[in-house]
Amino acid sequence: MTNLEIAEVLRHVAASYKLKDEKKNRFKIIAYERASDAVEHLSSEAKDLWDDGKLKDVAGIGESIAAHLDEIFRTGKSKHFSEVMKGLPESMFELMKVPGIGAKTAFRLSSKFKSKISASDPIGSLEKLAHKGEIAKLPGMGEDSQDAILKSIKEVKGRTIRLLLPYATQIADEIIEYLLEAKFVKSADALGSVRRKASTVGDVDIACATNYPKKAIEYFTSYPKASRVLEKGERTAGIVVAGGRQVDLMVETPDAYGALLQHFTGSKHHNIALRELAIKKGFSLSDYGIYIKKKGKKILKKIPTEEEFYKFIDMDWIPPELREDMGEIEAALNHTLPKLVDLSEIKGDLQIHSDFDIETSHDIGESTMFDLVAKANELGYEYIAFTEHNPSRGKHSDKQIIDILKRKKEKIYKLNNELRIKNKGLKRIFNSLEIDMLPSGKLPVPDEGLELLDFALVSIHSSFRQSRDEATNRVIAAMSSPKVKIFAHPTGRKLGKREGVDLNWEKILEFCKSKNKWLEINAEPMRLDLPDILVKDAVNIGIKLTLGTDAHHVNGMDNMPWGVSVARRGWAQIGDIVNTRSLEEFERMLEL
C-alpha cells in the first residue's frame, strides 16, 4: 500500500466521522486529516516505517491510528475503519475527488442518486446527471452549483500532472510582469510552492500590493491569456490559463502586505505551527496581520513586510524554501538558521554531456565541447566535467572501450592546454564519465579504462524494480570502485513519470560518510534528484553533495538554479556543496 493510498483511507475516515456526527467528532476529524496529510508528505514509505516499528514516530500518528494501520498492513483492512465507514455509500468517496464536492455534498449526491450512480464510474454518472439537470433540482443546489460541478468534473478528467517547477515559475513570472505593468500595482510576488521552490507545483498563486484592490482584481481577471475566470472577490480572484492551470491572485494594501505574503507562501504546516506558537505568546496570526489582545479586545497590527512579521514573534526571517515545519521555526527562534547556499557560489558544473562520439547505448549530447566551454565561461565557472555515458558494452570489447576513452582523454587534454594558454575564466575541464551500474553492481568499464578518468559518476539506468536489499547492495558495490566519486541522480526518479528505486538510505548514507563518496543533486527539472528531504538527511550527517545539470545541450547548463533550489530546501550551506570550492580546493578533495 502506497503512502497516497493510506492517506486516502485516512481522509475517508475523517469524512465518515464528519457525516456521522461532526460536532461530537470535531477534533477526531482534525486528527485524521492531519494524519492523512502527514502520511502524504512522508519522505519514506509508511510501510517501511511500519516494518521498522517507527510508525508512531510520525507527528500526527499516535497510539490509536498506528494500531489501525498496523492491522491494515497485516490483514489488508481495519475493522475499526470499516465500522466507521459502515452505512456510507462507496461511491461518495470517489465523488469527493471532484473539487468543490466535500464529504456532505458527496454523501447527499450518492444517497439521492443511489441507483443512477454506477460503482465503476461514479464521476461519469454524476456528469450525466448534471447534464440532464438533475443536480439543480436538489434542495440547496441550483443551476450555478450544477454548472460548477460540471466544470470541475471536466477539470478532474483533463487534470494534468503537477507542473514542474520551471514551468510554474514561468507562468508566475509572466503574470507578475503583466501585473507590474499596471501603475497602481506596487509589487507582485509568487506565493505558495512556487516561492518555496518545491519540485512540483499544483496551482500557481500570486500576491500583489496595491492601494486600488478593485482595480487590481479587475486588471488580473482580464489577463489576455486567461481562458476562464473562476472567481472574482474583493480580495482574491482566480483564473485558468493554458493547460487548465489555475492561477489565484491575493490582493492587499502595501501597509499589510507582509502578513499576506507570509500567509500564502505557506506551507500549510509551517503556518499551523507558527500560529500555534503565536497563541502561546498571546498573539493571533492571520493573513491580515497580527492580533494583539489589549484589555480583552483584539487589536489588529498591520505588517508591511515579512521581516517585520517574523521579528514580531521574536524570529529571524525564514527563507521560503525552508518553510515546511521541518525544524526551521525552532532554528529561527534560536537564531540558528543556516546560511543557505546561493547560485552565485557555484564554481562549476559536474555533469555535462558533450557530442563526443563515445559510442554509448544512451543519449549522446548535442553540443560540441567547444560550445559547452564557451557556455561555462559565460556562466563564470572555474571548472566543468564532461561526463558522457560509458561506451556500450554489448557492441565493444574491453580494448575498444579503452581506446574510445583514450581518445576522449586526449581531446580533453588538448582543450585544457588551450584553456591554459588563454588563461581566463574557465581553468580546467575534468575528464569524467557517467557509468551505468549493472544490476549486480559491477561497472561496464574495465579497470584500465577507469584509470584514464579524473573521476567517475555512477548511476542507475536499468533494473529499476529490484528489491530494496538488492538495489542497495548494487549501489554500494558500484560506488566502491576507487575512481567512483559521485552517485548521480541517486533515486532515479522522474517527476510525474516514475518512482525512484527503492533504496535503504540509512545504509547508503552511512557508506558515503565512511568512504567519503558524494551524492549528486541533479538539476534537470524532471529529476531534481537527490530529493530535498534526502538532501537534508545527507547534510545532517555531513555528507558532501555535488551539483550537476546533466546538460545534453548548452541550454541545459542554464538549469543550475533549480538544483540550487533543491540544495537550499535541504538546508545545504556553501560547505556542503563540493562545487562551491575553488579549483585548487576541489582538486585536493578529489585526491582524498
Add this chain to the structure above:
DNA sequence: GCCGTTTTCGGCCCGACTGTTTTCAGTCG
C-alpha cells in the same frame, strides 16, 4: 485522536468565496 519549553489534561489555525440563503453551510487553501 494527537500532543506537550507553562500541560499527561485540556486544548486543538484562520479566513475567503460561492451559492442559496435571509444568516449560513460547504469547501478550500
